[in-house]
Structures are given as C-alpha cells and as structure tokens.
Amino acid sequence: MSAPDTNIAKQKTRHRPALWGLWTGVLLAIVVGSILAWTLSADEAAASLAALELFV
Template identity: 50%
Template structure:
C-alpha cells in the first residue's frame, strides 16, 4: 500500500522545525561532551603553590622519599 497523499514540498515544510531541533540537540550534546572531556583532563593537572603547573608525579602513600 502506498501513501494516499505524498506532497513532498508540504512534508518538508512541516518537518523542518523538528529536524532543526534534532540538529540543535546533537550540536549541544557534542559541545557538552567536549566540555566534560576538557574539564576532566584539566582536573588531573597538579598545581604548585605558586600557581604554576608541576611536572612531578605524586608519591605513593606511606612511602618516604
């Protein structure tokens, strides 16, 4: 069985807001994912007392240097 009325121009016009919404949600999701990754990578960086990033790794718990 086929659809009784296939006016493609009218269907494009009716579906345009929905497609824009889906596209906007996709862009928002990708942007949110990038922000989460950037924050989690930046949170792992150790900062020295003077505010400069430190290249030293933290020592193990209970081990004296």
Template identity: 55%
Template sequence: MSAPDTNVRNQERAHRPSLWGIWGALIVVALLFVGWLAFYSLNPAEDGATVETPAATGSEAAATE
C-alpha cells in the first residue's frame, strides 16, 4: 500500500542532493577506472621475459680479454 498523501515534487526536491552524490561518485569511479586502464596500458608489467646480465667485474674482464 502506498501513502495516501504523497507529494512527488517535494520528494524529488528532498532526494536531489542524494542523487547528485550518487552520480558524482559514479563519475569519480569511472574516471579512476579510465586512469587505471591508461596507466597499465602505458606501463606494461614486467613478465620476466628480459634477462639482464650482470656487469663484468675486474677479474672476469681480465679473463675474457
């Protein structure tokens, strides 16, 4: 059962700040998600495919010459 004396315009006005807050939060989350995607697409994670060889020390450099 619904309330017998409902004023929809007053309820719209009363809930407007809450609805703006929800929309604002959704926009912030969407911007953070897009930023996160951009960050990881521009900086791919290291998967270990590249292997760096250590620099030669003095004794190893003399042995190879």
C-alpha cells in the first residue's frame, strides 16, 4: 500500500541531508582508494628499481 497524500517537494527537502551524506561517503571512499592505490604502486616501483640496481 502506498501513502494517499505524498508531497514530493517536502520529501526532496527532507532527504537532501541523507543524500549529501551518501555522496560524501562515496567521494571519500574514492579519494582513500586512490591514495591507497598510489601508495602501493609507489612501493612496487621503488622495489623494482632497487632490483634493477642490483643487476647493474
């Protein structure tokens, strides 16, 4: 069953803080994931350079 009287404008206003929170969480996860991937790839690059210096 659905509610008989729905006010779409009022629902948009009331859900706005929750939607901002969700989008902030998604963006934060992307930033943290990017930093983590960059850090791990930098470690691998340093290790491969160190391995090359052993052979030179």
